[in-house]
Amino acid sequence: MLRTKTMLLAGVCVSTVMAAPALAQGQSNPSGAPIAPEGATSQARGVSDSNDAGSIVVTGSRITRPNATAAAPITSVTSEAIRAQAAVNVEDVLNRVPQIAPDSQQNYQDSDGRQRIKLRNLGFERTLVLVDGKRLGSMNGEDVNMIPTTLLKRIDVLTGGASAVYGSDAIAGVVNFVMDDDFQGIRIDGNYNFYAHKNSPGLVSQVASQYGFAQPARGDTADGGRSDLTLTVGKKLLDDRFHISAYVDYRKIQYVPLSARETSGCNLTQTVKDGPLGCSTTMYTATGYVSPQAGPNAGAGFINNPDGSRGFVPYSDALADNYYSTISFQRADERWNAGSFASFKISDAAELYSNVMWFRDKSQNYFPARILSSANYTNGVYSVGCNNPYLSASQAQAICGAAAGTATTVPVDLRYRLTGVRDQEDRYLNNGLRISSGVRGEFAKGWRYDVGGVYARNRQEYAWARPSIDRINNALNSVSTNGTISCVNDTANGCVPLDPFSAYSSTNNQALFDYILNGTYGHQITVNKLYDVLATVQGDLGTYGIKSPWAEQGVAVALTGEYRRDSLQSFVDQNWIALAGGSNQSLAQHAWEGGLEVQAPIIEHRPYAELLQVNGAYRASKYSSNPDTFSTWKAEALWAPVRDITFRASINRAQRAPTVVEAFQGKNIGYGRITNTYNDICAPSIVGTTVDPRTGQQSNVYGAPAASAAACAATGLAANLYGSPTLLCPTDVGCTYRSGGFTVNPETAYTKTFGVVLRPRFLPGLSVSVDRFMIDLNDSIGYNDTSYFSNGCAATGSAFFCDMFVRNPDGTLYSDPASNPGTGFIRQGTTNYYKSKSYGWDLQGQYTLRLRELGRLDFDFSGSLTTLAGGQDSPILPRYNCAGYYGGSCGQLIPKWTHSLRTTYTTRDQLFSASFNWRHLSSMTNVSNSNDPALGGTADTARSSYYRIPSYDYFDLALGIHFKKGYSIQIAANNLFDRKPPLVPNSYGYSLSYANTFPQRYDSLGRQIAISATTRF
Structure with a gap:
């Protein structure tokens, strides 16, 4: 701890000499x-x-x-x-x-x-x-x-x-x-930050020690360096009518594994409510796991004896490994950004402008280097010769029995973690180009126009691999010649013998891992393109006397026309198809839109009406993916009875058309089998079984159908077939589903806000606002499976649910999916469903306190209170509110209250500044303890451990000096007191992270120290 405090004090001392002003x-x-x-x-x-x-x-x-x-x-x-x-x-x-x-x-x-x-x-x-x-x-x-x-x-x-x-x-x-x-001139910006964290043994270390998992060393650590360097140049020419600027930005982020923090030394699990904590384990160990698939020990699991004696010992968790130790806590990343801005004012009537932005980003996600279990391959097993030169006599006997020492080959399952080699990578290469350009100017008194557009292209190449089973079998097929062991086959491609029968035998064997992995990477390339052409004409009608008799400003209008085309193309190679299936895709949709916006001051600078103004807008949209035209609008009002206070309110009817992917998912038709225990809601329900005492044969006992006769009639079922056993799904194949075939309609949100802004003249420099927001989203676009429509139809009889049943003439719901049937299925897929809601309050405030010769203090506050975050997934389900909860259907929603308060002191000459920021997150509770059945919180689900995350406070400090000659430097410490993140067992199910926390929400890697400098010429 002393070292950490010393580092911070030294940083503060240095920063008083070298810092940039906040x-x-x-x-x-x-x-x-x-x-x-x-x-x-x-x-x-x-x-x-x-x-x-x-x-x-x-x-x-x-x-x-x-x-x-x-x-x-x-x-x-x-x-x-x-x-x-x-x-x-x-x-x-x-x-x-x-x-x-x-x-x-x-x-x-x-x-x-x-x-x-x-x-x-x-x-x-x-x-x-x-x-x-x-x-x-x-x-x-x-x-x-x-x-x-x-x-x-x-x-x-x-x-x-x-x-x-x-x-x-x-x-x-x-x-x-x-x-x-x-921008004009030349400027160089440099920024380097890293994590200065103190590792100290805690709960995770205690649990991990039970498994013998290595933990990070106690004490101060510095890692996760992130560097950023930007060069910006700009110049004005031709009497300042022509301006051009450009920038190049390079940044690099260092890899930090999960094992680098005591809070993520293993992936915590809690398999039983309020039960003991454990660690996720894996059979992929450096000692090697072997399971014969035939012979006297078929199905048994062995570990090579860790003492290296080439003997087997039974597998147990005590000999397991920490699978997640090398997975990225902070992923390695390298990025180039570049771009330029240009404008040329020909006259007041025409100014040409353009902006070009480009980037290339390469990152990796690491996974342990492994010999995968043969269960990962759809065709083939591992074969080992009973005379394999690496087998000891006892091992050969355990695997082959009487065939030990012969040329007989037997199937085995192997799992091995290769240490001392480069871990396996998932590779991401993203690059993009965005070009925005156009012409703008004045074409008449009070009228301006802007005609331009955007072209954007984003390309992602994702590559992942699985070691080749054929090459692993080649490496297993080895022979000893005069004491030298070599592969029998594929020597031309550099086959390296594999020894899976001794602990740590593959340590540092990079050549082996390269051989089994090379050439196996599958690639998926996705290209997204946007073409957007936008024309706006705006006018101040007050120029022509069109204004309220009580206002100084006239009515202002803007007319907009827009065309957009959005496309996605996806390409996969043969390796990808072998690994994950799939095929090439080419998707596109376009839209035409036109809109009108109006601002109309009604009263200005009058008693009890310093300002009274109404605004409105309307837009019509036509998407190629939908046969209908839809519209959106807004209405707003501002009233300031005096200069010190302004009331504001708005209502928006906003509509979102499906993305090109959602539109495709909705329309694309596919068939399959419902392989679970689904039963037609109009068939007799199975309520139990009976056993014939004479024959012992078991028979089902049937009861009434799950749905009413009226609901079944709504599915298209003839009245005489209601409750007929002929409707039962075949037990061997089940009923049939069809995904897709929907026209996904726009979802609609009504957003209402109202609030007040205070700027009291008796306290200059103070500005405070409080706003209430209410977002009601209807007809949400999302994915629904067969159970959503089936349960909904049974409960309500609504056509929205029941129309998803497309029956055969005999009323059944099964057919041959391979024949693209026109009937005999229940539908599922991406479509519109029910409601989402988000309600709350936004609070903001600013205050500048001038200290005369001493400078000034600036206070800046921003907070958000969420009172409702949830909705209703269908008419038959209850409304739910996830505000303040996590887990279950709530996932990782926002806390009820979050805020940021930054206080900045600046000297009068702006030479020195000190900025202190307070970030707050309110507590969160697992839905299991919500006491709300709509969230899954009942007396049975309530937990007594690991159900609550306390409120969190983080403090940041930035100190700096700005030199008059255009040179500045700054040092900052974010999460100044190095507060550890909350621990959450089974974290992947909540946050898609194995780090035992929510890395999206909490500063999970500890204190961050940053040093930045700017030089301007």
Whole structure:
């Protein structure tokens, strides 16, 4: 501990000499509009992002005008807050915004390396991501980590439906990345951070010691280095009419295995409620597992004696291994980002602009190097000669019996973990290109236009392998010649003999692992493309006298037309097909959209109405995947009775069309068998069995069908067949299902927000907002299996459920799937189902306290209270609320309350700054202890151990100095006090991580130290 404190004190001392300023603004913006630059008037709460210095761009609107104020709450993360956090990835920044459900692709074991955003935990498909007001890319292929943190002016997070302004996908809201596209000069930004964590034995170490699993050394450790270097250049020419800038960003992240932390020294399991904790174990050990499949010991499991004596001992957990020790806690990653911005103002009527962004990201996920069990292969077994030169006499006797020492071959099952070699990799190579360009300008007094588009292409190559069973058998087929053991076959390809009959025999045998693995990688390549053409015309009708007689500003309008085409192509090679099946795919859909937006000030600067304004928008959309046209709209109102207080309210009807993948899943038709114990709801139900005392033959006892006669009639069943035994599914093959064949309709959300913004004149520098949000999502797009429709029909008789039964003329539900039957099945697949809801409160506040000669203090608060997160999955199921719960159907939803409070001190000359941030997460409870049957919480499921995660508080510190000559340096410590994450047994079922915690939500690797510097010429 002393060493850790010494490191921190040294860092603080150094930082007083070398640091970059964390300036006044923090994370949130209670005004609802982008944060004002210093010196801006209180009315102009925004940042000018257009050529007209008086126009304010507010996320959530296509209209730019002076004194713009948003009617919906917007949280803004400024460049200063990003710098204070010392973030390398945009992912790190977003995970601290209370309105965003945290995600951590760096820490997921099953991650594909791409970072997407989930507002209100409603799924990334329902969050629209923009760069400077235009789409980042295809919903299925985007990766926000392609955006360099050093070039961000701010990130605007609009939580609430915005489909009427931006189109589909904005059910939960919009995240808009506002870039610094006006940079001049040369700037170099460097950032290096690492984890400085103190490992100390704890609960996991105690449990793991029972298995003999190695644990990390006690004491201070430094690992997980992440480096980021960015070069930015920019220049204005031709009397500042032509501007061009470019950047190159390189970042590298080091691999950290699960075994590097005492909290993840093994994967904790609790197989019985409130039972003892254990560790996940594996038979893949460095001593080697052998199981004869024939002969006197067929089916027995042996371990090679760890003493190396070439004898077998019975397998037991005491000889098992820790399978997850080398799996990534932080995955290795290497990324290049590059891009450019250019604009050329020909005249006020025409300005050409463009933005190009490119990235290449390579990451790996590691798994132990293994000789896999033959059960992993569909065709073939391992064969060993009874005269194998590696077999001892006792081993040959155990495997072969009387055939020991002969040339007879016998089947065996083998499991072996190769140590001292490179672990097996899952490889991800993601690259993408985004080009945005267009022309904008004024074409008449009070009228502006912007015609442009986006082309985005994202390509992912995913490769994984399984050692070749044929090559393993070649390596097993060995012979000894004058004491030298070699392969009998495949020597031309470098066959290396395999010795599975001695402990640790394959240690450091890289050549063997290369031989059995080379050429076996299967590749899947997925290419997502987006073509988006957008035209906007906006006008200030006040120029022509069209305004309220009580307002100074006129009515403003914006007309929008848009065409989008989204496509996905997927290619697999023969190795992939052999490993996982599948085939090539080519999917596409397009949309035409048109919209109108209006802002109408009604009263301005009058008694009891400093501002009264109404806004509205309407958009019509036509998707090629749906025969119908659908529409979205919004209505908003702002009322400021005095300058100090503003009331705001909005209602949005937002609709999301299915993604190209969801549309394909809905329409693509496939058949199969229902292999469980499904029984037609209109057939007699099996209530028991009887046994004939004379013959001993067992017979079923039947009762009434599960569904009523009326419900069965709704499935198309003739009345005379109700309850007939002929409807029973055949016991040998079961009934038939058909997936797909649906037209997936848009889902609809009604988002309502209302709140108040306070800016009291008697306390200059204070701004506070409180907003209530209510999102009701109907006709959610999702996957439903046969039981969803079958149980729903039996319970309600509703056509929504019962129409999914497509019976044969004789009423049965079974047919030959291979014949593409037109009848005789029950449907399942991706379609619209029922309701999701997200309700809560957003609270934001900012206060600047000026200390005269001493400088100033800035306080920045952003909090979110979730009162409802759940919904109702069908009319027959109860409503549920997951706020504050995890597990079961709730997964890893957000806590009820989260907040961030950043306090920044800046000297008057802005030379020195110190920023202290407090992050809070409220407690969470397992659904088993919710006492809510809708969540699965009953008296029987209630636990007395590991059912609650306490509230968590993290503290971050950033210190820095800015030198007048354009040089700055900063040191920061995130999770300053190195608080350990909560322990959760069976964590993979909750968080898709074997780390015994929620790495998406908690700082699971410990304290992070960051040093960054900026040089500008």
